[in-house]
Amino acid sequence: MENKPGRRTARGKLLIAALALASVAVGCQDTGGGGEGSAPGKPGASSKKPVRPSPGESKKPEKPGKDASAGALTCDQLRNAPLQGPSLRLPDAPEGSIAFTDGRWEGDGVVIELQPxxxxxxxxxxxxxDAVAAVKVTTGGTGRFYGLVTWRNEAGTPVPAAAASLGDRTPVVSIDASSPAARQVTVVYLTRGDAEPTAVVTIxxxxxxxxxxPAMTELRHSDAPYTP
Structure with a gap:
């Protein structure tokens, strides 16, 4: 049977319509449309890359006094360091905030001096x-009260943290804070027996x-005779 011209025309129109629909479908896939099937790098796909933190950004900052890289305190720093504040009261010293200026503080008839x-x-x-040093508190009378002060290392800054009194006219000879034992300091100083006058040192x-x-507590001591 021969195809009539009308049927061929109808089939041609159907073929053209099918090709047009296929072309539209391909165009939608190329533009991506933001759908899940979008190819990376094409419009519609997320072009943002995850931001990686720079080296060290993810680390939490160290607390003050916990960073060994800040360096050890020096004895010279103490010459202009705070000595007394809200968290520490120095034995034999008056109340209130006290800070050294070139190793000395004076007020209310009291003089406090940093010792070598x-x-x-x-x-x-x-x-x-940290740092531990001796101080001398001179009052209006004859008293010369010696004491010990510990300065905690807070990011390289000396902060007074603990103290102890050694008594009247008991000069310090040496301080050793290098003990491997935790939190211990060895101090050598001159003193006397309980029944001896304060004007002499015999021990x-x-x-x-x-x-x-905020305290420095004596754990033990040993005595040897001393003759000036």
Whole structure:
């Protein structure tokens, strides 16, 4: 049977319509449309890359006094360091905030002087090296009260953390804060027996102190005779 011209025309129109629909479908796939099938890098696909933190950004900052990289305190730093504040009261000193200026403080008839005896080491239980030094408190009378002060290392800054009194006219000979034992300091100073007058020193005492903020507690001591 022969195809009539009308049937051929109808089939041709159907073929053209099918090709047009196929072309539209391909065009939609190329543009992506933001759908799940979008190819990476084509319009509609997310072009943002995940931002990676720079080296060190993900680390939490160290707390003050815990960073050994800040460096050890020095005895010279103490000459202009705070000595007394809300968290620490120095024995034999007046109330209120006190800070050294070139190793000295004076007020209310009291003079406090930083002594040359000083030790550097970790005595507060963190990785940073702290400082322990002797101080002398002179009142309006004849008293010359010696004491010990521990400065905690907070990011390289000395902060007064603990203290102890050694008594009247008991000058310090040496301070060693390098003990491997935790929080311990060895102090050598001159003193006397309980029944002896305060005007003399007859004993060379070696005492071990433990730093337990805000106190420095004596653990033990040994005595040897001393003759000026």
């Amino acid at each position: 005896q000083c030790g550097i080491g970790d005595v507060t239980g963190d990785p940073a090296a 060379r005492r070696t005492a071990v102190y433990r730093v337990m903020e």
